[in-house]
Amino acid sequence: MGNEESVFFSRVLTELTLSFHIIYATIGVGIPLMIMIAQWVGIKKQDEHYILLARRWTRGFVITVAVGVVTGTAIGLQLSLLWPNFMELAGNVIALPLFMETFAFFFEAIFLGIYLYTWDRFENQKKHMLLLIPVAIGASFSAIFITIVNAFMNAPQGFDIANGQLVNINPVLAMFTPAMPTKVAHVLSTAYMTAAFVLASIGAYRLLKGSNHVYHKKALFLTMKIGLIFSIATAVIGDFSGKYLAEYQPEKLAAAEWHFETEEGAPLMLYGVLDDGEVKYAIKIPYALSILAHSNPNAEVIGLDQFPEDEIPPLYIHYLFDIMVTIGMWMTALSLVYVVGTWLKMRFVASKWYRWLIVFGGPLSIVAIEAGWWFAEVGRQPWILRGIMRTEEAATTSGQVDLMLLLFAGLYLVLAIGSIVVLTRMFRKNPVEQELSDRKLEKEGDLQ
Amino acid sequence: MTLEIIGISVLWLFLFGYVIVASIDFGAGFFNAYSLFRRKQHILTRVIQRYLSPVWEVTNVFLVFFFVGIVGFFPKTAYYYGTILLVPASIAIILLAIRGSYYAFTTYGGLKQKRWTYLYGLSGLFIPASLSIVLTISEGGFVSETASGIELDYWGLFTSPLTWSIVVLSLAAVLYISAVFLTWYAHKAQDEPAAELLRKYALFWSLPAIITATGIIVELRGHNPEHFSRLMELWWLFGISFILFAGTVYLIWKRKLYGIAFGLLTGQFLAAFFAYGISHYPYLLYPYLTIYDSFTNEAMATALIIAFIAGLGLLLPSLYLLLRLFLFNKDYVQGKRNDHA
Numbered sequence: 001m002g003n004e005e006s007v008f009f010s011r012v013l014t015e016l017t018l019s020f021h022i023i024y025a026t027i028g029v030g031i032p033l034m035i036m037i038a039q040w041v042g043i044k045k046q047d048e049h050y051i052l053l054a055r056r057w058t059r060g061f062v063i064t065v066a067v068g069v070v071t072g073t074a075i076g077l078q079l080s081l082l083w084p085n086f087m088e089l090a091g092n093v094i095a096l097p098l099f100m101e102t103f104a105f106f107f108e109a110i111f112l113g114i115y116l117y118t119w120d121r122f123e124n125q126k127k128h129m130l131l132l133i134p135v136a137i138g139a140s141f142s143a144i145f146i147t148i149v150n151a152f153m154n155a156p157q158g159f160d161i162a163n164g165q166l167v168n169i170n171p172v173l174a175m176f177t178p179a180m181p182t183k184v185a186h187v188l189s190t191a192y193m194t195a196a197f198v199l200a201s202i203g204a205y206r207l208l209k210g211s212n213h214v215y216h217k218k219a220l221f222l223t224m225k226i227g228l229i230f231s232i233a234t235a236v237i238g239d240f241s242g243k244y245l246a247e248y249q250p251e252k253l254a255a256a257e258w259h260f261e262t263e264e265g266a267p268l269m270l271y272g273v274l275d276d277g278e279v280k281y282a283i284k285i286p287y288a289l290s291i292l293a294h295s296n297p298n299a300e301v302i303g304l305d306q307f308p309e310d311e312i313p314p315l316y317i318h319y320l321f322d323i324m325v326t327i328g329m330w331m332t333a334l335s336l337v338y339v340v341g342t343w344l345k346m347r348f349v350a351s352k353w354y355r356w357l358i359v360f361g362g363p364l365s366i367v368a369i370e371a372g373w374w375f376a377e378v379g380r381q382p383w384i385l386r387g388i389m390r391t392e393e394a395a396t397t398s399g400q401v402d403l404m405l406l407l408f409a410g411l412y413l414v415l416a417i418g419s420i421v422v423l424t425r426m427f428r429k430n431p432v433e434q435e436l437s438d439r440k441l442e443k444e445g446d447l448q
Numbered sequence: 449m450t451l452e453i454i455g456i457s458v459l460w461l462f463l464f465g466y467v468i469v470a471s472i473d474f475g476a477g478f479f480n481a482y483s484l485f486r487r488k489q490h491i492l493t494r495v496i497q498r499y500l501s502p503v504w505e506v507t508n509v510f511l512v513f514f515f516v517g518i519v520g521f522f523p524k525t526a527y528y529y530g531t532i533l534l535v536p537a538s539i540a541i542i543l544l545a546i547r548g549s550y551y552a553f554t555t556y557g558g559l560k561q562k563r564w565t566y567l568y569g570l571s572g573l574f575i576p577a578s579l580s581i582v583l584t585i586s587e588g589g590f591v592s593e594t595a596s597g598i599e600l601d602y603w604g605l606f607t608s609p610l611t612w613s614i615v616v617l618s619l620a621a622v623l624y625i626s627a628v629f630l631t632w633y634a635h636k637a638q639d640e641p642a643a644e645l646l647r648k649y650a651l652f653w654s655l656p657a658i659i660t661a662t663g664i665i666v667e668l669r670g671h672n673p674e675h676f677s678r679l680m681e682l683w684w685l686f687g688i689s690f691i692l693f694a695g696t697v698y699l700i701w702k703r704k705l706y707g708i709a710f711g712l713l714t715g716q717f718l719a720a721f722f723a724y725g726i727s728h729y730p731y732l733l734y735p736y737l738t739i740y741d742s743f744t745n746e747a748m749a750t751a752l753i754i755a756f757i758a759g760l761g762l763l764l765p766s767l768y769l770l771l772r773l774f775l776f777n778k779d780y781v782q783g784k785r786n787d788h789a
Contacts, residue, residue, distance in 0.1 A: 059556060062552060062556045063552055063553065063556060063557060065505070065552075066505075066548055066549050066551070066552030066553070067549055067552075069505060069508055069548060070508075070544060070545035070548040070549050071545065072512075073508060073511070073512055073541060073544060073545070074541045074542075074545060076512055076515065076516060077515060077537055077541055078538075078541075080515070080519055080526040080529070080530035081530050081533060081534045081537055081538065082530075082534075083530075084526050084527045084528075084530030084531045085527060087519055087523065087526035087527070087530060088523050088524055088526045088527040088530075089523070090523075091519050091520060091523030091526055091744065092523050092744050092745055092748060093748070095516075095519065095520030095521070095523070095744065095748055095752060096520070096748065096751045096752060096755060098516050098519075098520060099516055099517060099520050099752055099755055099756070099759075100755055100759070101516075102509065102512050102513045102516050102517075103755070103759035103762065103763065105509055105512065106506070106509045106513065106759075106763055107762060107763065107766060109505040109506050109508075109509050110506055110763075110766045110767060110769075110770050111766065112505060113501075113502035113503060113504075113505060113506065113770060113774075114502065114769065114770055114773055114774075116501075116502065117501065117502045117773075117774065117780075118773065134766070166745070169745045169747045169748055170747060171747055171748050171751040171752075172751070396530065396531055396534060397531060397597030397598075398531055398534045398535075398597075400534055400535050401534065403535075404534060404535070404538045407538065407539075407542055408538070408542065411542050411545055411546065414546070415545065415549055418549060418550075418553055419549070419553070422553045422556075422557030423557070425557060426556070426557050
């Protein structure tokens with residue numbers, strides 16, 4: 001196998017691992033917060049339903065954590081196995097957040113074990129809830145640190161290059177790159193949003209499938225409220241991200257928007273197809289790109305004409321960008337209508353068709369997460385370290401990457417099927433009505 | 449002490465931590481499968497599950513911590529070991545992934561089948577085998593640097609007696625460490641049948657563990673004479689290790705003080721592990737890579753050490769809490785509490 005093939009298969013394997021990992025990782029970052037909120041509401045309102053909600057989410061969460069942990073270990077090692085030259089170079093500058101990520105992960109792992117096995121140990125439920133805070137903090141901080149590493153790859157800084165050597169290294173400066181604030185904020189808010197909508201979709205599904213229990217209604221309303229808050233936050237941060245790109249990574253924004261010529265008062269292209277360099281069927285919103293990039297309808301936006309051809313990312317990222325933004329907008333609208341409709345006691349939000357829309361919202365949010373990451377990652381091609389190292393210079397020279405790709409693809413298939421089977425069995429065998437009556441019997445037994 | 453030495457010592461200590469906790473985990477899976485095979489599962493399963501459940505995730509982190517740390521402190525290892533280890537490390541990752549998720553799926557999801565228990569037990573033995581290959585490679589002689597990059601001589605590695613001795617040692621050590629720990633744990637749980645059975649396993653595995661360990665020292669004489677002579681200079685550390693080994697076996701034999709026996713065992717492995725590590729100095733990969741020419745810049749090293757100290761400040765109390773709530777909590781250990789989510 002030649003070097004070119006090694007590069008190709010390394011890219012495919014990394015993409016496969018990450019695409020699989022982020023499904024579980026996003027849920028893993030978001031759900032602890034949801035569990036915390038549910039348990040807190042339960043304690044506050046003295047409502048058994050919310051506590052049970054927290055408990056049932058926790059059980060499902062363990063399964064997603066397990067897959068998240070093992071695939072996270074895989075990508076952690078693959079960084080060095082598939083991109084040895086990159087890690088050798090970048091390790092000098094970016095090892096600190098990677099190292100801190102393992103601490104956050106450690107912290108989460110310890111307290112998750114404790115939280116799981118002390119449900120009835122403490123008299124005071126609040127004490128048990130306190131254990132969840134380090135779990136949520138650990139989960140969010142591992143996302144923060146690992147996103148910092150990714151932000152560094154997009155906007156490397158904190159070192160100088162003299163005669164091909166890295167000098168004057170400043171590990172802290174390397175963590176606080178210009179890309180870092182928007183990336184970290186966007187990753188966190190979308191993780192919370194996605195987790196909320198995935199849980200909402202489960203609640204809606206149970207309501208559709210016959211169970212008309214008030215428990216599911218409470219769950220649905222709570223998660224849709226949280227989802228709404230974070231989808232609004234995501235939209236605001238998304239706007240900041242656009243401004244960041246215009247300032248620091250104009251080629252990514254220009255490729256995403258099919259903005260070929262540098263111009264003032266640039267329009268925004270929505271949808272459409274690219275045919276021989278011609279944009280067709282697109283919806284053109286005048287001045288919108290200038291507003292997105294610089295908050296000024298007449299501002300100049302740099303186009304692809306300013307870059308050498310071999311430094312331009314693939315133009316198909318436009319579709320990914322559109323998918324991400326459209327789903328984001330759709331979910332914001334869907335949750336807003338649901339929350340307002342419920343407050344105003346409008347009937348249609350409890351109708352079958354609306355609940356089906358909510359059911360599809362969970363998977364759609366995950367699609368948006370995938371599209372967003374593909375857009376962010378493909379959008380910085382051809383660089384692995386923007387402006388410093390090209391992707392083909394970073395890959396391994398080993399000849400067995402294609403075989404490893406097959407092995408890992410098999411592994412992810414097994415993990416996907418396994419986790420879906422286990423999760424559905426877990427909740428199908430023990431529906432909430434059953435568990436509520438079991439707990440009631442148990443309590444009465446205790447009193448006698 | 450230079451920053452390089454601090455860095456490698458810290459990492460070596462964490463690797464040691466992984467060796468102990470992972471051995472307990474891998475061995476437990478194997479004994480569980482073996483007892484199912486011998487129809488004695490009812491004796492062991494509960495005790496093993498009760499120990500493993502709250503800590504299985506923590507075990508994994510020790511490994512992640514080690515490999516992230518070594519790439520951080522010694523970025524050149526990413527280039528050398530990253531290129532060489534693609535196949536063995538990928539196999540280890542896949543086995544670890546299947547094992548970890550299978551554990552979660554069965555424990556929390558109720559997916560239970562006999563053949564999976566066997567596979568689970570066996571996979572636990574393949575992982576230490578595939579990981580211990582790194583130790584063989586680090587001795588040199590299997591890697592060559594060519595114009596197009598670095599290459600690993602798979603056939604040479606596969607046919608080397610050193611490889612197989614290290615594999616056998618890792619297996620014997622896994623089963624020995626695990627059996628001693630579980631004997632102690634079962635005894636604490638007042639589960640005497642389980643303690644008795646595990647005690648037998650511990651005594652059985654003590655012998656191959658010590659014989660292969662000695663055998664490897666002899667083999668190194670031919671394979672890497674430089675390393676061998678450095679090992680000989682540290683004979684006293686191996687002496688201490690052997691005395692501690694004898695102490696453990698004596699206590700287990702006499703059915704006394706299982707907790708102390710496990711403490712002695714930890715000391716035995718700690719002494720041998722560090723003696724091996726120190727004698728390897730200064731090479732990370734003989735003769736290409738030393739800890740000096742692969743070390744990161746000073747600014748990063750300082751930052752990593754500060755992060756490490758801060759991190760430990762957070763971790764040690766949390767680990768203590770974990771142990772206090774589960775390992776040293778009588779009601780939990782004896783299975784009188786079922787506080788599972």
